[in-house]
Amino acid sequence: MVNKKHNPASDLGNRLAPFLPRPDRRGRFGAYGGRYVPETLIPALERLAADFEKAWKDPAFQKEYRRLMHEFAGRPTSLYFAERLSTRWRRGRIYLKREDLNHTGSHKLNNTLGQILLAVRGGKKRVIAETGAGQHGVATATVAARFGLECDVYMGKIDVERQAPNVARMKLLGARVIPVESGAQTLKDATNEAIRDWVARVDDTFYVIGSVVGPHPYPFMVRQFQRVIGEEARTQFKLQIGRLPDLLVACVGGGSNALGFFTAFMKDKSVRMLGVEAAGCGLHSGKHAASLSAGRVGILHGSAGYLLQSDDGQITVPHSISAGLDYPGVGPEHSYLKDSRRVTYTSVTDEEALAAFTALSELEGILPALESAHALAAVRKLPARLSSNQIIGVCLSGRGDKDLATVMAAAELRADAISTRSRRME
Amino acid sequence: MPQFRKDTAVDDRLRDLFTAGKPVIPFLTAGYPTVSGFVDAAVAACDAGAGALEIGMPFSDPLADGPAIQYSSQIALASGITMPRVLELTSRLSARLPIPILLMGYLNPISQMGFARFARAARAAGATGTIVPDCPIDEAAEWRSASRQAGMANVFLIAPTTPDERVALIDAGSTVFSYCVSVAGVTGVRRDVSESTRRFLRRVRRVAKKPYVVGFGISQPEHVRALKLFADGFVVGSALVRILRESPKPQAAVGVGRTIGALVRAAE
Numbered sequence: 001m002v003n004k005k006h007n008p009a010s011d012l013g014n015r016l017a018p019f020l021p022r023p024d025r026r027g028r029f030g031a032y033g034g035r036y037v038p039e040t041l042i043p044a045l046e047r048l049a050a051d052f053e054k055a056w057k058d059p060a061f062q063k064e065y066r067r068l069m070h071e072f073a074g075r076p077t078s079l080y081f082a083e084r085l086s087t088r089w090r091r092g093r094i095y096l097k098r099e100d101l102n103h104t105g106s107h108k109l110n111n112t113l114g115q116i117l118l119a120v121r122g123g124k125k126r127v128i129a130e131t132g133a134g135q136h137g138v139a140t141a142t143v144a145a146r147f148g149l150e151c152d153v154y155m156g157k158i159d160v161e162r163q164a165p166n167v168a169r170m171k172l173l174g175a176r177v178i179p180v181e182s183g184a185q186t187l188k189d190a191t192n193e194a195i196r197d198w199v200a201r202v203d204d205t206f207y208v209i210g211s212v213v214g215p216h217p218y219p220f221m222v223r224q225f226q227r228v229i230g231e232e233a234r235t236q237f238k239l240q241i242g243r244l245p246d247l248l249v250a251c252v253g254g255g256s257n258a259l260g261f262f263t264a265f266m267k268d269k270s271v272r273m274l275g276v277e278a279a280g281c282g283l284h285s286g287k288h289a290a291s292l293s294a295g296r297v298g299i300l301h302g303s304a305g306y307l308l309q310s311d312d313g314q315i316t317v318p319h320s321i322s323a324g325l326d327y328p329g330v331g332p333e334h335s336y337l338k339d340s341r342r343v344t345y346t347s348v349t350d351e352e353a354l355a356a357f358t359a360l361s362e363l364e365g366i367l368p369a370l371e372s373a374h375a376l377a378a379v380r381k382l383p384a385r386l387s388s389n390q391i392i393g394v395c396l397s398g399r400g401d402k403d404l405a406t407v408m409a410a411a412e413l414r415a416d417a418i419s420t421r422s423r424r425m426e
Numbered sequence: 427m428p429q430f431r432k433d434t435a436v437d438d439r440l441r442d443l444f445t446a447g448k449p450v451i452p453f454l455t456a457g458y459p460t461v462s463g464f465v466d467a468a469v470a471a472c473d474a475g476a477g478a479l480e481i482g483m484p485f486s487d488p489l490a491d492g493p494a495i496q497y498s499s500q501i502a503l504a505s506g507i508t509m510p511r512v513l514e515l516t517s518r519l520s521a522r523l524p525i526p527i528l529l530m531g532y533l534n535p536i537s538q539m540g541f542a543r544f545a546r547a548a549r550a551a552g553a554t555g556t557i558v559p560d561c562p563i564d565e566a567a568e569w570r571s572a573s574r575q576a577g578m579a580n581v582f583l584i585a586p587t588t589p590d591e592r593v594a595l596i597d598a599g600s601t602v603f604s605y606c607v608s609v610a611g612v613t614g615v616r617r618d619v620s621e622s623t624r625r626f627l628r629r630v631r632r633v634a635k636k637p638y639v640v641g642f643g644i645s646q647p648e649h650v651r652a653l654k655l656f657a658d659g660f661v662v663g664s665a666l667v668r669i670l671r672e673s674p675k676p677q678a679a680v681g682v683g684r685t686i687g688a689l690v691r692a693a694e
Contacts, residue, residue, distance in 0.1 A: 026564070036533055036560045038490045040585035040610045042592070182496050183487065192489045199490070200611035202587060299534045299560070300487065312508045313535030314486040 019266040019342060020333075027216020027303075030339065032332035035215040037195070037302045044202045048118075049217035055118055056224060068113055069228065072146065073103040075110075077229075079236035079393075084363040091382045092390030095245065096366070097233045097261060099397045106369065106398030107229060107257045108139035112208055114225035116143040119206035126150040126201070129208045130194040132159055132187035132253075133323035134166025135369075135398060136210030141175035151175040154194045156186035159323060166402055184317045187327050191301050211254025212331035215302030219331050226260025233393060234264045241391065247382075249274045250395035251374040252345065253289065253325035255334045257397035262343065272344070275334065276378040278320035279347035289318035290347040291330040292338050300328065305335040321350035321406060322370035324398075352377040354410055357400065369398035370406065434577030437554040439526040440478070440602055444637045444658055449477020450650070450689045451639060452682070453530065453663030455498035456481050456515050457507035459670050463678060465519065467670060470683035472523045475690035479523065480557065480661065483512045483531030490559035492614030494664040497671070509535050509544075513551040520552025528581065530557040533569070541569050545576035555579025555601060563592075563599045570599065581605050586626040590633050597634040604638045606630055606657065614664045616643035619652045627656035645685075647692035654693060662689060 020029055027033050027049075035045055055061040069075045077098045086094045099107040112129075119127055127149050131137030137153040144151035153170055157179040160167055170177050183189035191214075198207040212219040212226075230248075237244055248265060250258035252275040265271040280288035288294065291306045298307040300315055308316045308328040320326045337343040348356075353370055356377035360368050368376065375394050382392075400407070443449055452471040457464050468479055484499035484507055491499070512529070520527050529548055536544050536558065548556065555578050561569060563582050573580050579601035584593055587610055597604055608623045609616070623640075630638060640653055641661030650660050662685070669681040 034565050035562065036565055037562065038559050038585070038607075039562050039583040039596075040587050040607065042562050042564070042585075043587045043589060182493070183500070188487060192487050195489045196492070196612045200609075202610055296538075299532075299537060301489070302560075307534075309534065309538065311538070313538030314503060315534070 020336065023216060023220050027220070029333045029336035032305045032335040033216055033219055033303045035302060036299050036304070037215045038199055040199045041202060041215070045215055045217065051118060051122055052217055052221050055121060061117065061121070065114055065117055069110065073109050073113065075102065075228065076232040077101045079233055079240060082360070082364050085360060088359070088363055089380055090384060090388065091379055092246070092388060092392045094379060095237070095391065095393050096396040097229060097393060099229060099257065099395060100366070100368065100372070100399035104135070104139045104142050105401065106135045106139070107226060107260060108136045108210060109142065110228055110260065111210065111222050111225040111256060112136070112139040112143045115206070115208045115221070116140070116147055116149065119149065119208070120147055122206065124149070124204060124206040126152070126205045127208050128152045128154065128194050128197050128205055129210060130154045130187065130190040131210065132156070132190070132326055133402060134159070134163040134170065135324060135402065137175070137177070138166050138169050138173070140208045140210070141170040141173035144175060145173045152197070153177050154180050154190040154197070156180050156184070156190045158185045159187065159190070163323060163402065186317070188300070188315060195301065211256040212259050212333060213254040213301055213303065213329060219303065219333055222256050223259045223263060223333060226256050227263040229257065229260035229395065230262060230264030233261065237391070237393065243391070244268055244271055245391040245393040246270065247272045247274060247390065248393045248395070249276060249375045249378055251276045251325060251371045251397060252292070252330060252334060253278070253327050253371065254329070255331040257395050259331065259333060261393070261395040266342065273342065274378060275343050275345045276374045277345060277347040278322055278325035278374055279349045280319040280321070282349055283347060287319035288347070289320040289325050289327060291328060292334060292345045293347045297335070303332045305332045306330055306338070321353060321410065322374065322403070324369065324371040325374065346378055348374050348377040348381065352381070354407065356380055357407060366396070367400035368396055369400050370403045372397045433574045434549070436577055436579045436601055437526060440554040440579055443478055443526060444603065448654065448657070448693045449639070449659040450475065450686055450693055451478045451480055451659060451661045452476050452666055452686055453480040453482055453661055454666060455484055455495060455502050456512045457484070457502040457505060458498040458667065459501065459678070460505070461515065463670060463675055464515065466679035467666070467682040468519050468523065470679040471686045472525055474683040474687040476525060476686050477659065478526045478528060479519065480528045480530050480663070481512065481516055481519070483509065483529055483535065485532040485535055488532060490612055492612040492664060494615070494667045494671070495613050498667045509539055513547055516548070516553050517551040526554040527552060528555045528557055529553050530559070533558055533561045541572035542575065545572045545578045549576045549578050553578065555581055557581045557583070557605060559583060563596050566599070583607055584630060584638065586610050586622065590629065593630055593633040597636055597638070600636060603636050603658065604634065605661070606638050606640045608640050608642045608644065611642065613642050615645050615668065619643070619649045623653065624656055627653065631656065647688045650689050650692035660689060660693060662686070
């Protein structure tokens with residue numbers, strides 16, 4: 001159920017259950033996760049879990065991964081003090097972890113690089129991926145091009161239409177974009193189709209999942225490949241300001257940038273964390289993507305976690321202005337962190353995210369991705385009583401170039417509405 | 427502590443499924459193309475000699491199904507088929523047909539109703555067991571215990587990628603019989619049955635102690651003849667959905683009956 005008058009700052013201090021550095025033997029974070037997939041995939045998932053563990057501990061793999069993260073992706077990304085935004089909003093000193101400066105313009109590459117290195121190690125010649133906004137598709141196509149792998153990206157037909165620039169980028173990178181016409185024709189259906197493809201070609205294909213979702217070991221593996229975000233940020237905070245932040249904020253769709261950002265700080269008891277979901281047109285409108293804030297526990301795409309669904313257990317179609325948050329589920333570890341209260345979850349609407357988009361663009365000269373604008377908007381909504389010395393870290397998960405059409409269209413709509421209102425008043 | 431409850435026995439009709447030869451088992455999506463079209467097709471299939479009936483419980487995200495069954499699920503959901511409606515239709519058909527009914531569907535709608543509550547309601551509606559393609563045996567502990575208490579059979583899937591040790595595990599965990607997926611892939615009509623399917627089924631035969639049926643891509647009498655020596659029964663689904671989709675109403679049930687009849691003769 002929706003929390004009444006939920007104030008995200010009021011329960012930020014609760015830290016009850018322990019941090020789980022890894023899921024249990026069955027791939028679970030508490031009650032969440034698991035492997036709810038067709039039998040055909042079970043042996044492949046078992047092998048993948050073993051391969052990943054082995055590679056992760058292998059210095060040669062780590063060296064190659066770190067080298068490419070540095071030389072190919074351009075890491076480490078900077079930690080930037082948004083001085084003018086901090087002054088304007090007066091919620092504390094806001095530091096941005098600049099994942100928008102990562103190659104391909106978002107944190108997604110950290111994960112696709114790791115997974116495709118695994119694919120190459122395992123001798124796979126073909127990779128597949130699902131994508132919503134196209135960011136994960138582009139990041140997969142990019143690394144597939146770098147390693148000369150065949151790449152097929154499943155994308156809902158509606159997303160193909162509304163994310164044309166990313167479709168073009170994937171094609172230029174040599175990937176095949178397959179429009180998915182089943183179901184609601186968006187990210188969840190693209191994910192179904194990618195899983196179906198993998199079931200049929202599990203022998204020669206590696207499935208690159210884009211977030212901390214899906215059957216074990218994906219939620220764990222993707223988190224491990226993304227944790228570099230927080231590891232860098234933790235060092236940068238200590239170097240740049242001599243202490244850890246008081247609060248970390250990140251947006252949550254599936255939740256990979258948030259877990260990537262939070263994980264390195266999990267044991268730092270003084271660091272509070274806020275995950276921000278998309279409230280779309282408002283939690284009560286029914287048009288949102290806030291699985292943790294307004295969903296019920298269920299099973300989708302191979303794991304158990306919070307979901308948007310009907311009373312009958314049918315998955316409902318989410319809504320967010322940000323295509324990257326437009327997903328009816330969320331990673332199992334987030335489901336666990338919500339229950340354990342180590343992370344507090346809140347949500348912001350399309351409107352609030354757009355306002356934050358504008359503020360960052362105008363005050364700092366940075367166009368954020370609409371996903372990341374949700375994290376910023378949640379900072380804006382923090383109570384003003386927080387001291388001005390409060391240090392807030394925000395994961396700026398991606399850049400906003402991909403969202404220009406959406407933002408411009410929304411601005412036009414608003415301008416129309418204002419002129420209609422003023423005409424009525426005349 | 428969970429309360430101790432005695433297990434309920436599985437329906438005899440399901441226990442006897444393999445005593446009179448190799449059954450042909452049609453799969454029909456509940457309420458597709460319409461409620462009456464579905465009921466007529468089920469009756470026609472039974473009259474044509476089907477050994478059991480699989481009723482598909484439509485789900486919004488059927489990730490083990492190909493385009494034909496996805497489409498039928500979408501249509502059924504759009505026409506208002508819910509889980510309670512599926513159970514109502516099951517109850518109608520179980521009163522009318524002498525053959526055992528199995529329910530096939532995904533775990534989320536079942537879990538939302540509650541495992542125990544669903545299992546009891548399904549048994550009360552006359553269903554004898556379930557097949558849940560996104561619930562592999564490793565995740566099934568709670569669902570199996572709810573099913574056992576209600577007297578509902580669990581039929582687990584075996585895939586060509588399943589290693590021998592797992593085949594043994596699945597065979598032991600399935601009630602009465604298990605279900606072999608003919609190829610690595612989703613449900614759907616396929617042209618022919620390959621040698622690798624026969625190799626796979628021979629491997630299962632060496633390990634399995636219970637009977638097993640084969641499905642996914644079975645639509646022609648030749649398929650049944652090619653696999654007859656290697657399996658104990660045959661499931662046909664997408665081909666029937668295709669007939670229901672393409673034929674006008676009165677002919678549709680006749681078409682389903684004819685297809686089942688041909689497969690039954692091939693299985694004799």
